[in-house]
Amino acid sequence: MWTHILTVGLLFSVFLMAASKRLGALIRAFRFQSLMLALLTASFARHSDDLELWVITVMILFIKVWLIPRHLEKITAEMSSGENMGLVLNPPMSVIIVTVFGWLIYSFSDSVIGGMSGDARLNFSISFLTIFTGFFLMVFRLKALAQIIGLLVMENGVFMLASSISDGMPFIVEIAVFFDLFVLVVVAGIFVYRIKGLFTHIDVSRLTRLKG
Amino acid sequence: MLIYLVLLINAFCAVVPWLTRRHQAMGAVNIAGHLAAFVLVLVQIAVLGAPGRLDSYFCADALSLFFIFTIATVNLAAALYSKDYIAGEVGEGLIGEGTAKLYYSLFNIFTLSMFLVTLVENLGLMWVCVEMTTLASAFLVGFHTTKKAIEAAWKYVIICSVGLVLALIGVILFYYALNTGTGAKTLNWHDMLLHAGNLDPHIVKIAFIFILVGYGTKAGLAPMHSWLPDAHSQALTPISALLSCVLLKTSVYAILRFMVITNKAVGVSYAADLALLFGIISLGVSAAFILVQKDIKRLLAYSSVEHIGIIFVGIGIAGPAGTFGALYHVFNHAVTKALMFFAAGSVAKKYGTHNMRNIRGVIAAMPFTGTFLLFGVFALGGLPPFSIFMSELTILSGAFVQGRYLISGLFMFFLAVIFGALVHHFSGILFEKKPKEIAAESEPMATKTAFIMLGGFMLALGLGIPAFMVKLLHAAVNILTGI
Amino acid sequence: MIPSITGNFAFLSDPLSLFFVFVIFLISAPAAIYSAGYLKGDYSGGKIKLAWLLLALFVLSMLAVVSASNLVLFLIFWELMSLISYFLVIFDSGHKKSIQAGTVYIVMTHFGTALITAAFLIMYRYTHSFDVLAVKEAAYLIPDSAKGAVFLLLFFGFGAKAGIVPLHIWLPMAHPQAPSHISSIMSGVMIKLGIYGIIRFAVFTMGISHLWQGEIVMILAAVSCLVGVIYALMEHDIKKLLAFHSVENIGIILLGVGGSMMFLVMNQPALAVFSMAAGLYHLVNHAIFKGLLFLGAGSVYKATGTRDMEKMGGLIKLMPQTAFAFLAGSMAISALPPLNGFISEWLTFQAIFAGALKSAGNGVMFWITAASALALTSGLAAACFVKAFSVTFLAAPRSEKASEAKESPFSMTAPMLFLAGLTLFFGLFSPQILRVMAQVAGATLGIDTQNMKFSVLNYGVTSGLENAGAVSGWLVLAALVLLGLAAFFGLRIFYGKQRFTAGRTWGCGYYASDSRSEYTATAFSKPFRIFFSFFLMPYRKTEKATHGGYHLKYFKYETHTTPFFRTFFYEPAVAASFRLAKKVRRMQPGSIHLYLSYIFAVIILLLVFRGKF
CATH class of the missing domain: 1.20.120 (Four Helix Bundle (Hemerythrin (Met), subunit A))
Known part of the structure; x- marks a missing residue:
């Protein structure tokens, strides 16, 4: 039962992200999502009594719930470019699109991987929806930070996919992916600073000097 | 195991810049290190042969060693070219000594990560290493803090990371297929290959799509290539060469590893047809962009898209001829494109512009570089006696033998268009009267060595492949075609 | 591999x-x-x-x-x-x-x-x-x-x-x-x-197995002949003129080769060998006289600094050896006996007529048309070289540079005279050379030529008629030399040595006549331009400037022909490719969001259509 609640919580976080107008809200939604993910992993760890899964739960809590959002909030504050993310599609429209896509993913998930149990199919669909939402954020939000968060959301979705269909990946791979994610955020963060310094804005849709 | 030494050398060279003070010393140590690495790789291949699986983490079979050889060769050339290039930048005050340290250090972290991609056995760790290459090279792309460079670096990081997330999905789906098919819980390539026959074909088909599009983004396949012209044209010239010649090929390597598994699970034609589709699209798109290009380095970047397209057409033709041609082309393109980037970079630096309309009379102004640029253009266009002609002809012969006339026709058509465009653009650049402000001067020794080395490879392989390389290629082809 | x-x-x-x-x-x-x-x-x-x-x-x-x-x-x-x-x-x-x-x-x-x-x-x-x-x-x-x-x-x-x-x-x-x-x-x-x-x-x-193969060769060969010579007539850049003549002569060679292909299918081995031999003979002949003509053009270019015939003239007195060599080349390419061009064109004609004789119905028309094309080409080529030689070498110099021209050094004139000698040699000793060509052709076609006898005047297998009507080359040479000497001395006797007369005023304009009153190359080729205007599509541009609308300052007249293939095929094709490429270029406008959506679209499309692979 708890897993169901947590899964619904994840789904809710996805809609929260689609509906967010400001970076602060987005980061908070990301925190919430990562928390749901950590709790889900914890419940898997309890069922299978696997030490590695506990380690991963702790890592999610540390890196995705605390470290990365804090880093992002720090950057957002220093950017002082207005909290607005720059929306190409307004929040209601975004939510509608995410909903429609969620429904599409659910209906086609059977043809993609046949014979999944109801639970598994739900988890599978939600993880793909999370991936899609991350992608959506990257394409339809104009600020650089939103693109970073979009990437992180995609990675969350991938993690969820791994845990739902194959009980996660080999431990060493999970650790390496975490580490990699962290470096990515640091690197991308440095670049956001540089963009702000050179362009005095972080609206990536205006970065169009290189064309053709 | 000599390959471990190679990794150690790269790591060592990444640390050395922080210990020395003068950039000349850093440059020299860099060259020495990469020369040693190259020699070690050569000895390994020519004398010791491919050891195959080393332990649970590393695998150095013929396919890995072939790519390692390519990486080591271009690394050496880039190290040679970097020394004078960085010296020039420091001399002109464009970058400081501290930034030079950063450059050399990042250079070696970058090359180390590329070696790792081709060496790791675990497919998940391979993914991590590919992501590492993106991050290591991101700063090298945005090295000069100019607007264009930062824009290019941002697009590079974001688009490639998105691609890699898709690739990760593919890895997970393969893992899932292995789990449900056989219950094995491993991401090791050899183990997965063993059980490949038991994988559910439906899942593998979808998984491979994610792998192809995901790693294909990093490899420069159209239409996922959009980051390529920006990143390769804005990066520092030696880094452009590394990006175009080696980094793209490591992603091709990753796709190839998965392809072997896919072929065993669902049959050869699935992956081959997909590869063919992307190859032809890449050729078409790059032909259009090369025709109307104004920026010399962007033109070379699109040419890389074209040659990746050629490699994938070769992979798509499959069979002994197509696969051999594709692998052979990996090396040939690496060497030729490195030469072109170095020559074009030197020219662009001297004339102070990337715009081809404003560069005239290079042969008169820079005879040494100009001559190599001239031969590089014709080599790139696929003329004999250079090596690209031979690999393209091999791929074509495979296509004709299979009776694939439409593919061959499109292939030859796009190559002809690109050849015409190259001659059109570069004949204006190389010949015609040179502007009066440009004075002729000669190039420094290390740069000249790089040119001669690359030109030598380009010509020698066009005349005939050395025996040890033929053996290595045949062994790699056997791995890929599953014999 | x-x-x-x-x-x-x-x-x-x-x-x-x-x-x-x-x-x-x-x-x-x-x-x-x-x-x-x-x-x-x-x-x-x-x-x-x-x-x-x-x-x-x-x-x-x-x-x-x-x-x-x-x-x-x-x-x-x-x-x-x-x-x-x-x-x-x-x-x-x-x-x-x-x-x-x-x-x-x-x-x-x-x-x-x-x-x-x-x-x-x-x-x-x-x-x-x-x-x-x-x-x-x-x-x-x-x-x-x-x-x-x-x-x-x-x-x-x-x-x-x-x-x-x-x-x-x-x-x-x-x-x-x-x-x-x-x-x-x-x-x-x-x-x-x-x-x-x-x-x-x-x-x-x-191996040739169908009639259409030879037919296509001959059709395109005939077209090349005519197109080449018509454009050559319009040119006054001396080297461009020669280049167009190369197109024409390749056509003539291919008439021989194409005819040979047709004879192979028509089961006429002797004629196949003969036609191929004619083609190969013309090949080596053209090499000789075209090589010679280009060397001559080069000498003229070096001496006068221009390739434009309209600025030359009178070079025969200033560069006599070059002129002589060029004349030999011109006569050869115009197919005047006894030089080599005549022989190979004559042989090609014979091959074509033989083909007409061996065909029936429509086939006859085909061969006759080819023959007429060749005949027209020959005539036009001759006209063209009358223009080329005379405008360049005869009359008086049309520009200052031309009047200062000097004869080329020995290293340049010697090769030209050698080649000029070859044109005569290959013309006089044609039976022997034809035999060699027939052997080459026979070896290539895989036909035994041991028992075939060819002569210049008679085609095909003639037993006992070998060299019938053909005379020894040496005899002809001797006859020519005697004829030449006779003509020279005859003229000397009748008209005496070349005399100069001096005249004075009241010369009725003859004193002020200079190169501007000479025949220009453009004028010489005008009748042909009019006749072939359906193909050449000439157009003129005029420009007039006057003082205050009344007194004429200058009048500029330009006439151009339309290069058919470039205007209607090549230039549109190239322009269309550039246009298409520019359209494709619009897929890279610089927006990272658009680029990301490409990746998304590709994934979706592949997942939907994965069944097709």
Whole structure:
């Protein structure tokens, strides 16, 4: 039962992200999502009594719930470019699109991987929806930070996919992916600073000097 | 195991810049290190042969060693070219000594990560290493803090990371297929290959799509290539060469590893047809962009898209001829494109512009570089006696033998268009009267060595492949075609 | 696997290859000697060394092309030859026109090579070998439809190098730009290697099995003849004129080769050998007189500084040896007896008439049309060379530079006179030469010529009639010399030595007459321009300037012909490609969001359509 609640919580976080107008809200939604993910992993760890899964739960809590959002909030504050993310599609429209896509993913998930149990199919669909939402954020939000968060959301979705269909990946791979994610955020963060310094804005849709 | 030494050398060279003070010393140590690495790789291949699986983490079979050889060769050339290039930048005050340290250090972290991609056995760790290459090279792309460079670096990081997330999905789906098919819980390539026959074909088909599009983004396949012209044209010239010649090929390597598994699970034609589709699209798109290009380095970047397209057409033709041609082309393109980037970079630096309309009379102004640029253009266009002609002809012969006339026709058509465009653009650049402000001067020794080395490879392989390389290629082809 | 240069170096040495080797040396040697004088003074020392290096590599590559016994090796040397000749075409690299000509040349020849590569690979597909002789043995394995495709690919691929219409446009651009000794080798030898390719691969290796193959060759050959000569008539750049004549003569050679193909299918082995021999004879003849003419044009260019005939004139007095050699070349190309051009055209006519005699119904019309095309071409060529020779050499100089022209040094005149002598030699000793050509043709076609007897006047197998009506070359030479001496002394006796008279005022304008009242090249060719205006589509541009609308300051009159193939085919095609490319360029506008959506779209599309793979 708890897993169901947590899964619904994840789904809710996805809609929260689609509906967010400001970076602060987005980061908070990301925190919430990562928390749901950590709790889900914890419940898997309890069922299978696997030490590695506990380690991963702790890592999610540390890196995705605390470290990365804090880093992002720090950057957002220093950017002082207005909290607005720059929306190409307004929040209601975004939510509608995410909903429609969620429904599409659910209906086609059977043809993609046949014979999944109801639970598994739900988890599978939600993880793909999370991936899609991350992608959506990257394409339809104009600020650089939103693109970073979009990437992180995609990675969350991938993690969820791994845990739902194959009980996660080999431990060493999970650790390496975490580490990699962290470096990515640091690197991308440095670049956001540089963009702000050179362009005095972080609206990536205006970065169009290189064309053709 | 000599390959471990190679990794150690790269790591060592990444640390050395922080210990020395003068950039000349850093440059020299860099060259020495990469020369040693190259020699070690050569000895390994020519004398010791491919050891195959080393332990649970590393695998150095013929396919890995072939790519390692390519990486080591271009690394050496880039190290040679970097020394004078960085010296020039420091001399002109464009970058400081501290930034030079950063450059050399990042250079070696970058090359180390590329070696790792081709060496790791675990497919998940391979993914991590590919992501590492993106991050290591991101700063090298945005090295000069100019607007264009930062824009290019941002697009590079974001688009490639998105691609890699898709690739990760593919890895997970393969893992899932292995789990449900056989219950094995491993991401090791050899183990997965063993059980490949038991994988559910439906899942593998979808998984491979994610792998192809995901790693294909990093490899420069159209239409996922959009980051390529920006990143390769804005990066520092030696880094452009590394990006175009080696980094793209490591992603091709990753796709190839998965392809072997896919072929065993669902049959050869699935992956081959997909590869063919992307190859032809890449050729078409790059032909259009090369025709109307104004920026010399962007033109070379699109040419890389074209040659990746050629490699994938070769992979798509499959069979002994197509696969051999594709692998052979990996090396040939690496060497030729490195030469072109170095020559074009030197020219662009001297004339102070990337715009081809404003560069005239290079042969008169820079005879040494100009001559190599001239031969590089014709080599790139696929003329004999250079090596690209031979690999393209091999791929074509495979296509004709299979009776694939439409593919061959499109292939030859796009190559002809690109050849015409190259001659059109570069004949204006190389010949015609040179502007009066440009004075002729000669190039420094290390740069000249790089040119001669690359030109030598380009010509020698066009005349005939050395025996040890033929053996290595045949062994790699056997791995890929599953014999 | 693909054979490499270091692995498969082997040579053919059958009569066809040896014949072409002979032609290569015959023209390259005089051109090389000529270049010593030609390059001196106009180019720096370093450039002259480069010119010699390139010349040596060029000749070597051509030799390798005609003797390569392996398809891949042939391709490699073929492309190498194109590359080296490209460098020679752009030798005057400071001029934009040279660069442009070079680009058009190498792109078109590369296109031709692509077609040839496709043909070779199809041959490889069925015969599993790259060796020429092995492919010939296994040619029966190639299905008929593939054979047809291979023939067309080979014909158009090699035709691009040979300069067959419609693939000829590079010729009048590249040949004028190259240094004259190179133009001479290119026109004299290199374009003939296209013919070599057709004969070696389409006829020798693959074999001709259908009538349509020969028909296409002859039709395009006839068209090339006419198009070439009509454009030549309109030109007054002396080298461009010669380049167009090369197109025409390639057409004549191909009439012979095409006729031979048709005779093979019509089961007339003797006529096949004869027609091919006629084609090969014209090949070597054209090499000689076109090589000669280009060297002459080069001498004139070097002496006067211009290639425009309208600025020359009166050079016969200033450059007598060059003029004499050029005259010999002009007479040869106009097919005047007893020079070599007459013999080979005469033989080609005979072959065509023989074909008409051996055909029935519509076939007869076909051969007769070919013959008429050839006849018209000959006449027009003669007219063109009357213009070329007279405007350039006769009358008075039309410009200052022309009046200051001096005779070329010995290194330049000697090769020309040698070639001029060859035109006479190849004309007088035609029976012997025809026999050699017949042997080459027979070896190539695989027909035994032991018992065939050919004579210049009679075609076909004539038992006991050999040399009937043909006279010994020496006799004719002796007769000519006697006739010449008789004419000279006769004129001297009747008219006395050349006298000069001086006159004074009241000369009725004769004193003020200068070069402006001479016949211009444009005027000479006007009747032809009018007659062929349906094809040439000439247009004029006039410009008038007056003082205050009444007194005329100047009047400018320009007349141009429309280059048919460039205007209606090549330029639209190139423009369309650029337009299309610009449209494709719009997919990279700089927006990262758009780029990301491409990736998304690709994934979705592939997932939806994955069943198709």
